[in-house]
Amino acid sequence: MASQLNDIALVVNNDSVPYETDTLRWKDGKGESTMRAAVLGGGEVEIIYSENLGTKISSVSFSMPSTVDSENLKSQWKSSKNGITVELIGPAGSNFEKIFTNMAVLPDPETDAGMEGSIAIEMSGDPAQ
Amino acid sequence: MSESEHVYELKKPFKYGRKGDLEEAVFVTLFEPNYKLMKYFIPIKQGFTRAVEQMQAAASEQQKDLQVDGSVVESSDENNEIADDISITPAEVIRALYVSNVDVDKIFLNAGMLFREGGALVDGDTKMTAPLLDKTSVSDFEGLVGAYIANFIVDALLSGD
Numbered sequence: 454m455a456s457q458l459n460d461i462a463l464v465v466n467n468d469s470v471p472y473e474t475d476t477l478r479w480k481d482g483k484g485e486s487t488m489r490a491a492v493l494g495g496g497e498v499e500i501i502y503s504e505n506l507g508t509k510i511s512s513v514s515f516s517m518p519s520t521v522d523s524e525n526l527k528s529q530w531k532s533s534k535n536g537i538t539v540e541l542i543g544p545a546g547s548n549f550e551k552i553f554t555n556m557a558v559l560p561d562p563e564t565d566a567g568m569e570g571s572i573a574i575e576m577s578g579d580p581a582q
Numbered sequence: 583m584s585e586s587e588h589v590y591e592l593k594k595p596f597k598y599g600r601k602g603d604l605e606e607a608v609f610v611t612l613f614e615p616n617y618k619l620m621k622y623f624i625p626i627k628q629g630f631t632r633a634v635e636q637m638q639a640a641a642s643e644q645q646k647d648l649q650v651d652g653s654v655v656e657s658s659d660e661n662n663e664i665a666d667d668i669s670i671t672p673a674e675v676i677r678a679l680y681v682s683n684v685d686v687d688k689i690f691l692n693a694g695m696l697f698r699e700g701g702a703l704v705d706g707d708t709k710m711t712a713p714l715l716d717k718t719s720v721s722d723f724e725g726l727v728g729a730y731i732a733n734f735i736v737d738a739l740l741s742g743d
Binding site: 466 | 600601603604708709711714
């Protein structure tokens with residue numbers, strides 16, 4: 454029986470990071486591909502496959518509750534430029550693990566200081582291993 | 583390397599993130615405890631002290647003269663050497679803990695916390711966090727605990743500190 458992928462440990466720079474439920478998202482950075490048809494004649498076509506190498510950038514995004522610790526992490530990560538490693542680790546026995554290297558926080562994250570405020574983080578970097 | 587530090591070479595290196603890249607951990611630097619680490623250090627020292635006293639009590643029992651058929655059998659020089667032996671390796675530290683009846687689980691838990699709270703750095707500059715401790719093999723963790731006790735507790739016990 455298959456299990457939903459919603460119990461993932463988020464480890465950033467070797468530290469476990471608590472994040473809000475159902476906010477963790479990622480792209481492996483395999484890039485976008487296109488297909489176009491080349492005419493062979495007689496109604497026949499040949500499909501030409503190509504990869505857009507410029508889109509081979511991974512991304513990991515999640516939201517953290519607005520706490521002092523989260524705010525400090527946000528500042529640290531932003532200062533680290535592209536010196537961040539991110540690991541996504543599945544539950545024990547799942548053999549699920551993805552590692553993202555040379556990640557950077559590209560947008561300027563905003564902190565919401567409301568009662569249930571959060572900090573949205575988006576990182577981009579090398580394709581996932 | 584000062585006396586307040588000890589370098590432990592990992593038998594089973596693990597991969598970890600360092601400055602954005604994935605690197606293989608080679609060694610762990612252990613640091614002498616300070617006041618901040620007292621609450622984790624005390625149970626470790628207490629447990630090891632008790633294990634040593636149990637070992638010494640067992641050695642003393644072996645050294646007692648035995649009366650066999652009315653005659654006295656003198657204790658062997660080898661047993662005297664065991665009682666007088668004051669050097670102990672990290673592996674012997676671990677063995678002493680396991681053969682004693684001290685709570686080894688509690689010692690290891692406190693050692694893990696001590697390492698995470700500043701008592702250890704991976705490759706000399708990366709904090710030993712919970713995820714990194716999770717990647718450490720059992721034999722290396724035992725080696726770290728043994729090395730910590732051998733380097734920072736044994737000498738203090740022998741000098742009466």
